[in-house]
Amino acid sequence: MAKSGTELPLPHNIDKSPSGWSILWQEIIKDKLALISLIFLAVVILGVFGTALFLDQKEIVTVDLFALYEKPSARFWLGTDYGGRDVFGQLIIGTRNSLSIGIMVTVMTGAIGILVGLVSGYFGGVIDNLFMRLVDFFMILPMLMMVIAFVTAVPKYNTLTFSLIMTAFLWMGIARLIRSKTLQEKELEYVQASRTLGSSHLKIIFKQVMPNLSSIIIVTMTLNLAANIGLESGLSFLGFGFPESTPSLGTLVSYARNPQTLESRWWIWLPASLLILVLMLSINNVGQALKRATDARQRRG
Amino acid sequence: MWKIIVRRLLIMIPQVFLLSILVFLMAKAMPGDALTGMLDPNIDPAAIEAMRERLGLNDPWYIQYWNWISNAVQGDLGQSFNFKMPVTELIGQRLMNTVWLSLVTLVLTYLIAIPLGIISGRFNDTWGDRLITGYTYVGFAAPLFIVALLMLWMFGFYFSWFPTGGSVAPGEVPGTFSYLLSKLYHMLLPALSIALITTVGTVQYLRNEIIDMKQKDFILTARAKGASESRVYNRHILRNSLLPIAAFFGYELTGLIGGTIFVESIFSYPGMGQLFLGSIVIRDFTVVTALVLLYGIATIIGSLLSDIILSIVDPRIRIK
Numbered sequence: 085m086a087k088s089g090t091e092l093p094l095p096h097n098i099d100k101s102p103s104g105w106s107i108l109w110q111e112i113i114k115d116k117l118a119l120i121s122l123i124f125l126a127v128v129i130l131g132v133f134g135t136a137l138f139l140d141q142k143e144i145v146t147v148d149l150f151a152l153y154e155k156p157s158a159r160f161w162l163g164t165d166y167g168g169r170d171v172f173g174q175l176i177i178g179t180r181n182s183l184s185i186g187i188m189v190t191v192m193t194g195a196i197g198i199l200v201g202l203v204s205g206y207f208g209g210v211i212d213n214l215f216m217r218l219v220d221f222f223m224i225l226p227m228l229m230m231v232i233a234f235v236t237a238v239p240k241y242n243t244l245t246f247s248l249i250m251t252a253f254l255w256m257g258i259a260r261l262i263r264s265k266t267l268q269e270k271e272l273e274y275v276q277a278s279r280t281l282g283s284s285h286l287k288i289i290f291k292q293v294m295p296n297l298s299s300i301i302i303v304t305m306t307l308n309l310a311a312n313i314g315l316e317s318g319l320s321f322l323g324f325g326f327p328e329s330t331p332s333l334g335t336l337v338s339y340a341r342n343p344q345t346l347e348s349r350w351w352i353w354l355p356a357s358l359l360i361l362v363l364m365l366s367i368n369n370v371g372q373a374l375k376r377a378t379d380a381r382q383r384r385g
Numbered sequence: 386m387w388k389i390i391v392r393r394l395l396i397m398i399p400q401v402f403l404l405s406i407l408v409f410l411m412a413k414a415m416p417g418d419a420l421t422g423m424l425d426p427n428i429d430p431a432a433i434e435a436m437r438e439r440l441g442l443n444d445p446w447y448i449q450y451w452n453w454i455s456n457a458v459q460g461d462l463g464q465s466f467n468f469k470m471p472v473t474e475l476i477g478q479r480l481m482n483t484v485w486l487s488l489v490t491l492v493l494t495y496l497i498a499i500p501l502g503i504i505s506g507r508f509n510d511t512w513g514d515r516l517i518t519g520y521t522y523v524g525f526a527a528p529l530f531i532v533a534l535l536m537l538w539m540f541g542f543y544f545s546w547f548p549t550g551g552s553v554a555p556g557e558v559p560g561t562f563s564y565l566l567s568k569l570y571h572m573l574l575p576a577l578s579i580a581l582i583t584t585v586g587t588v589q590y591l592r593n594e595i596i597d598m599k600q601k602d603f604i605l606t607a608r609a610k611g612a613s614e615s616r617v618y619n620r621h622i623l624r625n626s627l628l629p630i631a632a633f634f635g636y637e638l639t640g641l642i643g644g645t646i647f648v649e650s651i652f653s654y655p656g657m658g659q660l661f662l663g664s665i666v667i668r669d670f671t672v673v674t675a676l677v678l679l680y681g682i683a684t685i686i687g688s689l690l691s692d693i694i695l696s697i698v699d700p701r702i703r704i705k
Contacts, residue, residue, distance in 0.1 A: 221403055224688065226680040228643040229661060230411075233673060236665050237415045314528035321530050322650060322662060340534055341651070343549065347542040357531045368526040 108299060111377035118373035121366030128363065129183065136180045139173055156351050163351040165339055171352055178331040179359060182320075185243065185332070186313035189250045193312075194305050196255040201262025202289050202297075206270050212263070219256045227253045228319075235324045246325065250315065258304050265300055269293050299378045306371035310364045317360050333360050389696050393689050404681045405457070409450050412674040457678070463671040467664070472675045476657065482552050483649070483656035487641045489572050493580035494587065494637065499627075501584065502591025506626075507618055509596050517588065524585035530647045533578040537651060540574060547574040550653035575652040579644045583637060587630055594626035628698045635691025639684045 112118045156163045163171050204215035234249045235241065269275070270293065278288050294301075313333075319325035320334025321341075336356035340346040345353065444452075456462070462472040505517040541549040548554070552571050557564040598604065599622070607621050646658035653659065657676060664672040 221400060224400055224404065224681060224684045225407075226642055226677060226684055228646055229677050229680055232662075232665060233411055233415075233677060236668075237411060310526060318528055318530050318647060322647070323666075337531065337534065340538075343542075346534070346538055350538075353534070357534060361527055361531055364528065365523065365526040368522075372522075 108302065108374055108377045112370065112373050115369075115373040115376075118369045121369035124366050125363075125370070128179065132176055132179045132183065135176050139176060163349070165336075165352050171336065171355070174331045174336055175333075175355055175359065178333045178336055178356065179363075181326060181330055182313055182317055182333045182360075183363075185247055185250075185316050185326075186309055188247045189254065189312045189316070190305055190309045192247065192251040193255040193308065194258060194301070196251065197258030198262050198294070198301060200255070200259040202266050202294060204259075205263040205266025206285070206289050206293065208267070215259070216263070219259055222253065222256045225253065231319065232322070232324045235319070241327075243326070243330065250312070250319075254308075254312070254315075258308065261300070261304060262297065265297050266293060269296055299374070303371060303374045303378055306367060306374055310367035310371065313367070314360070314364055386697070390693060393692055397685055397689060400685055401682060404685075405454055405678060406450065408674050408678045408681070409453055410446070411677070412670055413446060413449075415668075415670045415673075457675075462675040462678075465664070465669055465672045467667050467669045467672075472672050475672065476660070476675060476679065479655060479657045479660045482654065483645055483658065485568070486572055486576055486645060486649070486654065486656055487638070489569070489576040490579045490583070490641060490644075491634075491637060493576050494583050497580055498584040498587035499591065499630075502588045503595065503618075503623070505588065506592040506595025506599075509592070514592075518592075521585045521589050524582055525589075527582065529579065529582050529644055530651065532582055533575070533648050533651045536574060536578045536581075547571075552655050571654070575648045575654055578651075579641065579648055583640060583644070587633065587637075590633075591626060591630060594629065595622055598622045598626055631694055631698060633691065634694060635687045635689070638690065639687035642680050642683060642687075 112122060165171055165174070200215055200219070204212040230253055231249055234252075235246065238245050238249065275288060275293065278292055283292070316325055317332060317334030317337065320332040321338045323338060325334055326332045333356045337353050337360070340353035340357075453463075460473055462476075464470070465472050465475050468475055501517050501520075505514045508514055537549060540546045548571050552568060553564065554567045554571075557567050604617060604621060607617050612621070645656060646661065648654065649656045649658035650662055657679075661673065661676045664670075664676070
């Protein structure tokens with residue numbers, strides 16, 4: 085015990101375990117399909133939001149009776165619809181609106197789901213029981229019908245109420261997932277240690293447990309984003325989403341409910357349908373790659 | 386076994402109760418009530434008020450709820466103001482169409498999913514497997530209404546192989562064989578559209594199951610005994626990997642509920658989903674609430690079914 089003051093020689097290069105973000109990034113780089121999807125998404129988002137700055141939504145949704153059902157031409161790149169409105173302009177604005185609402189609903193469902201999941205998983209017992217019975221009840225509701233019924237019942241109907249209605253029936257899945265992960269996480273030693281050191285429950289939940297679940301949260305939110313965009317355009321397609329003055333991708337597809345349009349005027353509905361398909365596919369590709377990254381056995385990178 | 390079923394049934398009761406309250410309150414929140422459609426608008430408002438009093442529409446909501454639910458339990462769900470007939474009768478006409486559509490969809494789903502899953506799992510990492518995996522990738526992401534629309538456009542209009550709407554050709558006499566065939570013919574395209582999407586989960590699951598199972602010890606034993614390759618797959622692997630698929634049956638059933646709404650609307654197929662959308666548009670709220678209640682109960686029964694099947698198949702999750 086003579087030289088107790090000397091420091092232990094530190095090894096020069098400690099292999100730091102890679103951070104969550106860099107693992108996710110590595111996996112996307114390795115998966116060419118996901119990389120292409122990500123680039124495509126970035127281009128679409130930048131392009132759509134950029135172009136939408138110069139396009140006037142009012143001008144595009146104004147009816148022009150001299151240009152009904154025109155075929156694609158130099159003036160109207162994708163022709164016009166039954167009101168003489170430019171389909172290409174509607175496509176840009178519609179993509180913007182669909183993406184915005186998809187992101188909004190995903191963030192809101194995410195916030196509620198993560199909060200409920202963390203709290204009920206961390207505390208367990210009565211709180212967990214109460215929350216899970218609530219989740220069980222919401223799970224048995226016929227979601228699509230409830231959303232449609234509420235959309236028609238709500239007196240002041242606009243974009244915000246629409247996304248709130250969607251959120252009200254979509255937060256349960258993520259809550260269940262986060263709860264089960266939190267249940268595993270809270271048994272780990274670092275939580276006990278932190279508790280012994282006197283950290284408050286609040287600090288443990290949000291500063292210590294939640295960051296450890298971040299990669300799972302990112303993966304689910306990405307996959308949910310694709311699902312929400314699909315659901316929103318589906319509702320708009322049925323006529324229970326956005327009003328016609330705020331076109332979404334689903335609004336354009338809904339013109340195909342007129343059999344003549346479906347049969348012989350492909351330029352109105354086909355581009356929007358394909359865009360929805362490709363958008364959802366690429367978001368899913370990125371999501372699946374991220375999902376693989378969170379499971380070390382399946383990683384490619 | 387019986388314990389589980391009884392226990393699940395007991396859980397169902399509060400669920401159905403809560404659902405009915407929610408549906409009732411939703412109906413109250415919607416503009417208009419049972420009287421709006423029944424009366425001539427020219428009648429004196431005082432007379433309408435007296436009528437409302439007599440029908441109990443001015444009572445507090447819990448009394449109204451009690452009246453509504455006690456009627457509903459006895460099979461009286463009110464009057465549809467649009468069709469001027471009892472809601473139960475109206476739904477009864479459409480119910481069978483949707484049930485048949487769902488049945489055909491389920492049959493098609495398993496007809497497509499099981500062979501694809503087996504091929505994909507047995508010959509994994511070959512070209513066939515890659516093709517099937519690619520299909521599941523696209524099918525997982527594709528929204529149902531777009532698939533249905535593309536199918537209708539391609540096979541209904543472009544190739545004209547299938548009818549583009551309705552549930553039976555006009556002029557067919559109910560009960561004859563050609564009537565039945567015509568019904569099936571009209572159902573095929575809508576059912577196929579849903580089936581192409583719903584197979585995806587089953588194919589992926591079956592593929593993973595089979596690939597996992599291949600490495601297990603009991604398969605090695607079977608091979609060592611000299612069992613032929615087809616015997617190994619059909620007798621040993623399939624028997625083990627098909628059971629979990631059976632357990633998902635109930636979930637498939639609940640999944641169909643959302644799907645039929647889209648597909649019935651696209652193919653103008655006269656089922657309950659189409660009735661629901663039509664009633665919402667014309668504000669026929671007695672029909673709407675009845676349908677929401679019915680679909681909710683169907684979802685509850687679906688999850689009950691899958692829980693029961695799951696506990697038969699997998700002894701580990703049985704409630705003691």
